[in-house]
Amino acid sequence: MRFLIIDDSTADSRVLQAMLSQACRYEFEVVHVLSGTEGLARLQNQDFDCVFLDYRLEDSQKWEYLEKIRASGNDVPIIAISGDGNEQIAVEGLKLGAQDYLVKDALTAETVHRALSNAIEKVELSREVARRQQELHDFAHMAAHDLQAPLRRIAQLSEFLKEDLAGKLDETCEMNVDLIGTNARRLQSLVQSLIEFARYGSIENRWQPVSLEQIRDSALFNLDFQIRESEATIQSEPLPDVLGDETTLTLLFQNLMSNAIKFRGDRTPVINISAKRAGEHQWLVSFSDNGIGIKQEYLDKIFIPFQRLHAQREYEGSGIGLATCRKIVEQHRGQIKVESEPGIGSTFHFTISAPPS
Structure with missing residues (x-):
C-alpha cells in the first residue's frame, strides 16, 4: 500500500510513520511532502491508498487543501491530523470530506490502525455504492432500448388488430384485444418511470x-x-x-x-x-x-x-x-x-x- 503524508513537520511525519510501522501488518510505502501544493501535485500524478493531511500547513488556510483535493474529484481516503484536540476542527474536516481524524499528541498504533481501516472501508463502500448506481443507470438505458420498443409495437399491433377486425369480434374477444393494448401501454409507462427514477442521480x-x-x-x-x-x-x-x-x-x-x-x-x-x-x-x-x-x-x-x-x-x-x-x-x-x-x-x-x- 502507498500512503501520502502532507505535513510541514518532518518530526511529526516520522512519528506517524513509526506508528504506521506498528499498525500495519503488510508492506507499505510512505511518501512525505512538506506542502499542500506538492501534495496536490502528487495526487494528480500518482495513486495512493490513503492520505494523512495536516491541519496547519504553511501554504494553506485551515482545511484549504482538503477542499481542493475533493474539488478535484479525487475520492482517496483522507485522515485529517492536527496538533489540537479541537472538536470543531475535527467536525470541519469530516464535513469537508475527510473520513477520520487524529490528534498528533494522542497517536498510537491502535488509533492509527483504527483510523486507517475506517477511512479505507468508508471509501470502498462509497465506491461500491457509486458502482451499483452506475449499473442501475446502465440498466435504465438498456431497458429503454430493449423493453420499450417491443412494448410499443405490441400496443400498435393491438390497435391494427382492433381496426382490421372491427365488427367481426364478439364482445369478449374485443375486450381481450383492448386489454392487450392497455397492458402494453401500462408496461411502457412503468418502464419509463423506472428509467426516470434511475436517471436522476447527481x-x-x-x-x-x-x-x-x-x-x-x-x-x-x-x-x-x-x-x-x-x-x-x-x-x-x-x-x-x-x-x-x-x-x-x-x-x-x-x-x-x-x-x-x-x-x-x-x-x-x-x-x-x-x-x-x-x-x-x-x-x-x-x-x-x-x-x-x-x-x-x-x-x-x-x-x-x-x-x-x-x-x-x-x-x-x-x-x-x-x-x-x-x-x-x-x-x-x-x-x-x-x-x-x-x-x-x-x-x-x-x-x-x-x-x-
Whole structure:
C-alpha cells in the first residue's frame, strides 16, 4: 500500500510513520511532502491508498487543501491530523470530506490502525455504492432500448388488430384485444418511470437560476391532454426564480399536477400553485388540490417507490411518481411533505434554494 503524508513537520511525519510501522501488518510505502501544493501535485500524478493531511500547513488556510483535493474529484481516503484536540476542527474536516481524524499528541498504533481501516472501508463502500448506481443507470438505458420498443409495437399491433377486425369480434374477444393494448401501454409507462427514477442521480452540476413560471408552463404544455380531458383548472400565484435543474424540476411539477388530476374523485380538479419565502435562502412551493385526499396513516408511505394505496383498476399508474418527486427535491437539497384530509384534498409542499443574490 502507498500512503501520502502532507505535513510541514518532518518530526511529526516520522512519528506517524513509526506508528504506521506498528499498525500495519503488510508492506507499505510512505511518501512525505512538506506542502499542500506538492501534495496536490502528487495526487494528480500518482495513486495512493490513503492520505494523512495536516491541519496547519504553511501554504494553506485551515482545511484549504482538503477542499481542493475533493474539488478535484479525487475520492482517496483522507485522515485529517492536527496538533489540537479541537472538536470543531475535527467536525470541519469530516464535513469537508475527510473520513477520520487524529490528534498528533494522542497517536498510537491502535488509533492509527483504527483510523486507517475506517477511512479505507468508508471509501470502498462509497465506491461500491457509486458502482451499483452506475449499473442501475446502465440498466435504465438498456431497458429503454430493449423493453420499450417491443412494448410499443405490441400496443400498435393491438390497435391494427382492433381496426382490421372491427365488427367481426364478439364482445369478449374485443375486450381481450383492448386489454392487450392497455397492458402494453401500462408496461411502457412503468418502464419509463423506472428509467426516470434511475436517471436522476447527481444533478448539482446542472444547477442554474431557473424561472418556476417557465417550469410551470412547460409542465402545463406536457399535460395539455390530461388537463383538457379532465377539465382541470390550474390556478397559480406568481412564482419565483430558483436554483436548480430545469429538466428535473419540470418533471417534478408535471408529476405533482398529474397526481392531482388522477386522484380527483368525482369532482372537476382544481389545482392551486403558490410560493413563499422559507428563510433567507429558500422558497416553499405548494401544490393544493381538491382531490380524494390521503388518510393520515399513509402520509409517510406515498413517497416510497411502487407504494400504491389503490387498486390498479381504480387508478392507473406505476406507484413511482411521488417517489421520483422526492428524489428530485432531495437532489436539490430540499424537503417534500404532504398535508391531506380525506374527501377534502391534499397540499404538497417542497423547499428549494433561491439563486444567490
